[in-house]
Amino acid sequence: MTALQGCLLISALLFAIGFAGAVTRRHAILVLIGIELMLNAANLNFIAFWRFGPHPEALTGFMFVLFSMALAGAEAAVGLALVIAIYRHKKTSNLDEVKELKG
Amino acid sequence: MFDKLDQIFVTALHWLVSFVPEAWRSLASSLICIAFILSVFPAVFSVTTIFERKGIGRIQNRYGPNRVGIPFTKIRLAGFGQFIPDGVKMLTKEDIVPRAADKIVHFLAPVVMLIPVLLAYAVLPFGRNMTVTDYDAGLLFFFAVGGAVELSVFMAGWSSRNKYSLLGAMRAIAQMVSYEIPLILSAVTVVMVVGSLNLNAIIAHQNQYTFGIAHWFVFTPWGLVGFILFFIASLAESNRTPFDLPEAESEIIAGYFTEYSGFKFALFFLGEYLGMFAIIGLGITLFLGGWTSPVSFLTWIPSYVWFFTKLMAIVFVFIWIRATLPRLRMDQLMNFAWKFMLPLALINILVAGLWHYMAADWQRWLVCSTIIFGAYVILGRGLMHNQKLGKRIYRYAE
Amino acid sequence: MSIFFILTAIVTLFAAASAMSLRNLVHCALALAVSFTGIAALYLQLDAQFVGFAEILVYVGAIAILIVFAILLTRSGEAPENSVLTSGWMAGIAISAMVFTLLGWAVLNSSAIPKENPPAPVATVKNVGDALMTKFVLPLEIIGLVLTAAMIGAVIIALKESSKSETAGRES
Structure with a gap:
């Protein structure tokens, strides 16, 4: 197993963990945490391909990770604001109880 | 001869490392550096506590500690031995953990506090050739590890299961997050002008002399504003008066470390002071030329002496402010960060860009100073808008 | 490794x-x-x-x-008293296990993966900054715009509803 394969396996496992959490947990914040983990798994893939790939001097994978981090920050801010708004409205953050998209 | 004195610690490090077999040298060198940081800065901390108590006592027209000298002798040293019994008392007190507390998180919080603070020292240049790890992105490293302190504050506040702890932690996090932005933005100006995140490169840029006066960034319009913004933000980041709402004794007992005692409390205390020294050290490096001398005829004084002199001078200003100013209110704190410091820091970035591209003559000084002064006046008036400041009225109980 | x-x-x-x-x-x-x-x-x-x-x-x-x-x-x-898992949690676990198996199989059997490790590339801060300001300047600007929009959106979503209904009431 090469180093690249090791990195890819780690990130695949991280993705699977994040995915499993996002689809099985009830709490809205935990779903967001799962999504963050999946994004991080993707970032790890980009860095691994940048490090072991053919043209590292182009910095493409590197830049992709920087931009996706900024997007993850925006996503977390909006997602958590939504969770807080839903909580304020329905007094719950349990996803099984928030089924209809109307107030 | 002065060069030898300047490099005495570096030479000593090389000499010590030369006893170690070849393969282990880098490890030994880092271990010695860690031991250096772990011994010097807690020593500075203990000296600072006694200076703080005596200094505030002097400012408030009372004595302060003046009895304890060297233990088991008759030497009194005007009370400067007070930190020894203080430390012994702190370390031998009973360690109380509340029954409802989350034991693991409660135990981990002080450790998590201390680790990032100590890591931050890894990139600070204490003197010529005296940086532990010379990272290319040293400034980014400093701010990155500084962000982890907030998490430890939250851990301490939440795990204690005490409303005052939680209130203090929420106040501390809100304050730290708000003031981190002006802190970083004021440092960005320096990065723009130097073109590097490496702290040694920033010092090298300031280590030049015209007419015998150093090119410190604080001697330029944007650098002065940047330094003042950085100074205020670092006061807030280290939870010092007038920004000590997180541990406001008269309101919420002691804030997030209400439920800590004994050794863990000592760790929080140490962590807070070490964080303060680290951020002051960064401010010195960015705006006050780090270990360089202000005038060229004093360059023979060893670099580390300059660093620690500047450090203690700014610590003195911190103590002075603590003894002088009252505590802010929460809305005043937030208004000041978001409505005054943040816009001023952004304008300061603009001014630093102008400064970089304009020709180096008196017009540059005029334009940059005018913009900054105008922004200061407008923002200050905006902040004072709707604030009715009149003659103070005293109401007495009847 | x-x-x-x-x-x-x-x-x-x-x-x-x-x-x-x-x-x-x-x-x-x-x-x-x-x-x-x-x-x-x-x-x-x-x-x-x-x-x-x-x-x-x-x-x-x-x-x-x-x-x-x-x-x-x-x-x-x-910690909540009742179950923390959704009703269909077993299906979720099974799907994620399948995802991992598939990804792992693909990674281990792919012919596109180079066999030897290249030397460590250099990505100094200067290189990164140059790339951000030349080749990637458009994405950088767009990210700035997205972040601003996200910030405004988050503030509006999390605003107190009472003030919103107050203004609505005043209008009507």
Whole structure:
């Protein structure tokens, strides 16, 4: 197993963990945490391909990770604001109880 | 001869490392550096506590500690031995953990506090050739590890299961997050002008002399504003008066470390002071030329002496402010960060860009100073808008 | 792969698994912070220093704090009494196990993966800055716009509803 394969396996496992959490947990914040983990798994893939790939001097994978981090920050801010708004409205953050998209 | 004195610690490090077999040298060198940081800065901390108590006592027209000298002798040293019994008392007190507390998180919080603070020292240049790890992105490293302190504050506040702890932690996090932005933005100006995140490169840029006066960034319009913004933000980041709402004794007992005692409390205390020294050290490096001398005829004084002199001078200003100013209110704190410091820091970035591209003559000084002064006046008036400041009225109980 | 890399990976994955399986939400958020730190350490070992530091600054310093704040604001700091899993959790676990098996099989059997490791590339801060200001300047500007929009949106969503209904009432 090469180093690249090791990195890819780690990130695949991280993705699977994040995915499993996002689809099985009830709490809205935990779903967001799962999504963050999946994004991080993707970032790890980009860095691994940048490090072991053919043209590292182009910095493409590197830049992709920087931009996706900024997007993850925006996503977390909006997602958590939504969770807080839903909580304020329905007094719950349990996803099984928030089924209809109307107030 | 002065060069030898300047490099005495570096030479000593090389000499010590030369006893170690070849393969282990880098490890030994880092271990010695860690031991250096772990011994010097807690020593500075203990000296600072006694200076703080005596200094505030002097400012408030009372004595302060003046009895304890060297233990088991008759030497009194005007009370400067007070930190020894203080430390012994702190370390031998009973360690109380509340029954409802989350034991693991409660135990981990002080450790998590201390680790990032100590890591931050890894990139600070204490003197010529005296940086532990010379990272290319040293400034980014400093701010990155500084962000982890907030998490430890939250851990301490939440795990204690005490409303005052939680209130203090929420106040501390809100304050730290708000003031981190002006802190970083004021440092960005320096990065723009130097073109590097490496702290040694920033010092090298300031280590030049015209007419015998150093090119410190604080001697330029944007650098002065940047330094003042950085100074205020670092006061807030280290939870010092007038920004000590997180541990406001008269309101919420002691804030997030209400439920800590004994050794863990000592760790929080140490962590807070070490964080303060680290951020002051960064401010010195960015705006006050780090270990360089202000005038060229004093360059023979060893670099580390300059660093620690500047450090203690700014610590003195911190103590002075603590003894002088009252505590802010929460809305005043937030208004000041978001409505005054943040816009001023952004304008300061603009001014630093102008400064970089304009020709180096008196017009540059005029334009940059005018913009900054105008922004200061407008923002200050905006902040004072709707604030009715009149003659103070005293109401007495009847 | 060095021993240290494998250890970091194990810590990261363990922390991620506990972030997704612990009952108390605050513990989950703290485990998530550990996991982010581990990922940053992985980046450092893959010679991506800048990304590693940025990971700690953004994820541990900002996103973990944000999550913790949201947990406290929605008053879910205590472990719930009833089940924490959704009704169809077994299907979810099965699907994620399948995803991992498929990805792992693809990674281990792919012919596109180079066999030998190239030398470590250099990504100094200067290189990164130059690339951001020349080749990637358009994405940078768009990211700035997206962040501004997200910030305004988050503020509007989380604004107090009472003030909104007040203004609506005044209009009607």
